[in-house]
Amino acid sequence: MKINPEVLLALKENRPVVALESTIISHGMPYPKNVQTALEVEKVIRSHGAVPATIGIIDGEPIVGMTPDEIEEFGKRKGVLKVSRRDLPVVYAKKLWGATTVATTMIIANQAGIEVFVTGGIGGVHRGATETMDISADLQELAKTNVTVVCAGAKAILDLPLTLEYLETMGVPVLGYQTEELPAFYNSHSGLKVDYRVDDAFEMARIIKAKRDNKLTGGILLTNPIPEQYEMKKEVIDNAIETALKKMDEEGIKGKECTPFLLKTIVELTGGDSLESNIKLVLNNAAVGSEVAKEYCKIK
Ligand code: PSU
Ligand code: MN
Numbered sequence: 001m002k003i004n005p006e007v008l009l010a011l012k013e014n015r016p017v018v019a020l021e022s023t024i025i026s027h028g029m030p031y032p033k034n035v036q037t038a039l040e041v042e043k044v045i046r047s048h049g050a051v052p053a054t055i056g057i058i059d060g061e062p063i064v065g066m067t068p069d070e071i072e073e074f075g076k077r078k079g080v081l082k083v084s085r086r087d088l089p090v091v092y093a094k095k096l097w098g099a100t101t102v103a104t105t106m107i108i109a110n111q112a113g114i115e116v117f118v119t120g121g122i123g124g125v126h127r128g129a130t131e132t133m134d135i136s137a138d139l140q141e142l143a144k145t146n147v148t149v150v151c152a153g154a155k156a157i158l159d160l161p162l163t164l165e166y167l168e169t170m171g172v173p174v175l176g177y178q179t180e181e182l183p184a185f186y187n188s189h190s191g192l193k194v195d196y197r198v199d200d201a202f203e204m205a206r207i208i209k210a211k212r213d214n215k216l217t218g219g220i221l222l223t224n225p226i227p228e229q230y231e232m233k234k235e236v237i238d239n240a241i242e243t244a245l246k247k248m249d250e251e252g253i254k255g256k257e258c259t260p261f262l263l264k265t266i267v268e269l270t271g272g273d274s275l276e277s278n279i280k281l282v283l284n285n286a287a288v289g290s291e292v293a294k295e296y297c298k299i300k
Helices: 005-012 033-047 068-076 085-093 102-112 137-144 160-169 201-213 234-250 255-269 273-299
Strands: 017-020 051-058 061-064 081-083 098-100 116-118 148-151 174-177 196-198 220-223
Touching: 005 017, 005 051, 017 033, 017 102, 017 273, 033 051, 033 068, 033 273, 051 068, 051 102, 061 102, 081 085, 085 098, 085 102, 085 137, 098 102, 102 116, 102 137, 102 148, 116 273, 137 160, 148 273, 160 174, 174 201, 196 201, 201 220, 201 273, 220 273, 234 255, 234 273, 255 273
Parallel strands: 017 051, 017 116, 081 098, 116 148, 148 220, 174 196, 174 220
Antiparallel strands: 051 061, 051 098
């Protein structure tokens, strides 16, 4: 794998590094907002004294710490594959370009020695999964790979209660940053409880340390609510989600296309408002994730 020299040095010197995924760039947001957001997220991380490491696969080689030019290329290039765990061997062998999902970003971050990873939302158990068995590989990865993922909860395009059940079965702690309630991505209210509330970055760092020191493998999910001023109205977003799910069904969209299709359709249905909320929540997660990475470096 190719680790950016700045990232490598920070890791060697035990300075905070924050991993970022690239599917959110190539499949999660439209160009050019995807690239602008990716660069802005890196800026937020730097302003908090951490080093960003955006992860992607170029010509079959995992890149840890993409350059701004590489991020730009990921944002506009056609045919970049959405790469989850099952795709990795083929993408490596065939020397393809691949955007890493939460699952594969966790795998590569862990191999590089990065503990904290910031994103928008994770994949989960899809609605209707009792029939389709559509359960994101992100959840299995959280079960086994030693990375802490900071996100804004999971979107209501998923079945949130089933997603929590699955995470419980898999032994993944689901924590709320300064909240007891599981945030629902565009909105901070799901009506569901997280396992534990975490009050600050130091407390979070202690939980990570306790997990690693005690050789408890697997990820930790820290859910961080979208700031109130950027929340979407519940009726508006719920309507858009319902319509998008119906459209997905009518158009026969299946498998790995589901999440990108739903995200794109929701942006269209909300006249771009959901994209603005999405951007703000990622920036907010970047701030929290950087603080957690900083505190963890101090005590690990
Ligand atoms: N949720 C978002 N934005 C995203 C994704 C999820 O709000 O970009 C992406 C992430 O990369 C996540 C992937 O890992 O979708 C999950 O896809 P699937 O459900 O096919 O596993
Ligand atoms: Mn799926």
